[in-house]
Amino acid sequence: xxxxxxxxxxxxxxxxxxxxxxxxxxxxxxxxxxxxxxxxxxxxxxxxxxxxxxxxxxxxxxxxxxxxxxxxxxxxxxxxxxxxxxxxxxxxxxxxxxxxxxxxxxxxxxxxxxxxxxxxxxxxxxxxxxxxxxxxxxxx
Numbered sequence: 608x609x610x611x612x613x614x615x616x617x618x619x620x621x622x623x624x625x626x627x628x629x630x631x632x633x634x635x636x637x638x639x640x641x642x643x644x645x646x647x648x649x650x651x652x653x654x655x656x657x658x659x660x661x662x663x664x665x666x667x668x669x670x671x672x673x674x675x676x677x678x679x680x681x682x683x684x685x686x687x688x689x690x691x692x693x694x695x696x697x698x699x700x701x702x703x704x705x706x707x708x709x710x711x712x713x714x715x716x717x718x719x720x721x722x723x724x725x726x727x728x729x730x731x732x733x734x735x736x737x738x739x740x741x742x743x744x745x746x747x
Contacts, residue, residue, distance in 0.1 A: 623672050625740035626682060630668025632733045637661030643726070653699055656692050657730055664689055668737065675745040686737025693730030700724050 637658055644654040667685045671678035703722040705711060718724060 620746050622675070622678055622740050622743040622745050625736050625743065626668050626671035626678055628668075629682070629686065629733060629737040629740065630665050630672065632736070633661050633665045633668065636729055636733060637665075640726075643723070647722070651699065653695060657689075657696065660685065660689055660692055664733075664737065671737075671740060678745070679741045682737050683741050686734045686740075688734075689730055690734035690738065693727045693734060696727030696730060697724075700727055 640657045640661075644658070647654065649655065664685045667677065667681045671682040700722040701724065704717050704724060707713070707717045707721045709717060711717070
């Protein structure tokens with residue numbers, strides 16, 4: 608297993624795989640975020656940012672799977688924005704839980720009924736895939 612992974616890294620297949628994985632992961636996450644933020648009535652303007660960033664990251668991931676130049680330029684740029692948006696989401700979700708009645712003293716209720724605390728981690732993870740892609744060599 609490890610040998611096959613190292614061979615794929617050495618042969619340069621991982622960059623395409625990371626780009627394609629990024630492209631395939633974003634639409635489903637974007638749809639889920641849309642529906643969850645819709646339930647929150649888009650009460651904060653920051654709720655729109657992951658939805659706005661989802662299409663450019665999808666396009667960049669698809670293009671990066673075919674173009675090494677895009678994999679080194681556009682994909683990491685848009686992925687970095689996605690990661691930063693994940694950090695901002697984590698901050699706003701923590702703030703949202705804190706502002707609910709009882710805040711963190713009513714953790715059991717507010718973690719379930721408030722903004723999902725770990726959800727912005729999905730943005731961080733998918734953005735990290737896009738940031739890792741240009742660090743891998745391209746298949747010859």
